[in-house]
Amino acid sequence: MLTAPYGGPGFTFAVDTFTGAPSAATSGTVQISGPGTANVDGTEVQLFSALARDVCYVVIAASDAFVSGGNNGALLDLMIDPAGGTSWSSFVDDLLIGSTPNLTAGTIGHETVYHLPLWIPAGASLAVRMRHRASGTPDARVGAWLYGEPAHPQLWWCGQRVESLGINAGTSQGTSHTPGTTGAYSSWATIGTSTRRYGALQMGIQYPAATLAAQGYYWQMGVGGEKLPGSPTIFAAASTTEALGKNGLCQPIWCDLPSGTAIQTRGVSSLASSPTALDVAFYGVY
């Protein structure tokens, strides 16, 4: 593999939401809110205006999206206006971000991060909106980093669209899966079936409800009743405050999955009985 050009793709363009002055209160990320009604999309909030260059890699992180003692399901849409204005259409649907703790001064929160190798044309504007399973106006925060103009574009595959699998938008949830008790994974369960050929995959995990038990989890992604080759095992830590930390979802899961592939998950909890079910979803880049 040392025959590949030195330095990988070597992005030469980057832009992020961390501009201006940092704030201890907001972490510099963009604040979004639920609309006041459960399971209804909130108002779009702009992240980037009229990108200066083409982009081929999107990293988007959410935090502060948990409600202690309340419902926690939350879905994030990434919106686009290719003309650089605010006439938004959905670009990436229904990223699971619920039960994500805070990342602000004075807290030690853990973000939910998605890595999407995705082409976005120069001039486009991007926004996000959130729906939440809780009524009222629960907040979340979003940070994003965009990369483009690779020095070696032949070393970077990117797609143009994302298919979301396992979503139940009516309740701001993914597909519920109950992990096995300690010592035995659950059986592989299909979360959704691809209708496109995927070149990269992401997995979303959230706790959607109000009574999370303290436990650790392992989660895996699979195809055909086996772990997807080259995919990580994910550790998740749940606390009784309904906060869920996730460890291992930290890069694009490169793959070549044909249309018609049933994409699966399985999990195992540290508890010997009554493990808490979590929501799962997959996002395929094509």
Added chain:
Amino acid sequence: MSLAIPHGGPGFTFEADVFSGAAPPAAVGGVAFTTAASANVDGTAVTVLSALARDACYLVLSFAQTSGIGVPPQVMADILIDPAGGTSWSSLIDDLLVGSAGNLNSSGGTGANLYFHFPLWIPAGASIGVQARRAHTTALTGQIQAWVYGEPKRPDQWWCGQKVESLGINAASSSGTGHVPAAVGAFSTWATIGTSTKRYGALQFSVGGTDSNSLNGVTYWQMGVGGEQIPGTPTVLTATTTAETMSRSGCHQPIWCDLPSGTAIQTRAQGSSASPGESHDVAFYGVY
């Protein structure tokens, strides 16, 4: 643009990690390591991954539970290798700044993991270990998590190096190079952390605390060359607490680059407070 290349990027077909078996821990996830009970002395090496089944070309590490309240926060980890698959360790990556990471457990410690992404070749059969030191005088038990990826379907889509150079390290004090962020409103002046002696194909950046009475605050960090931000690099956010923990956001992937030997690698920072922030430790890690 890049849509003409094969579908699915490098397409790793091998992966190994520390989360093996089917009994996840509730308390903490990963492999425990303990620093020496004396300041700035390496602790005992422990195995993280034993005798890899296949060649690996991408190493992802994260650290947790490396903070201590009211004590010097500097912790430094060496990533070790035994190519023969045993425990006759030599250093693979020196002196990662890993202090101030919060807990990832089921007792409410749900974050602050500190990630490193190294596109690095590791031969099949090798074992990976870790040893760590800290500036404080009592032992600390931290956690390391590791994932290795290999056997890409399209190896021509993935560059990796064989070694890592660490810049800005002061091992005798378990520290990096101190840098004080400017007060809110403007970045500090670019400061050189170290100068490469190899040609780097990927870069990593780490920030750690230096104060045993840390303040709540948020800081933006950038990495630079020649007094300008390195093109294609992220702005990194750190959030500190009065409990001497630090969250980091933005070090999400290998920082792909092609930096020649002799490059002075710099940083600058801007804090959220009206007065200049606390000094932080900074270090860079170049893959070559």
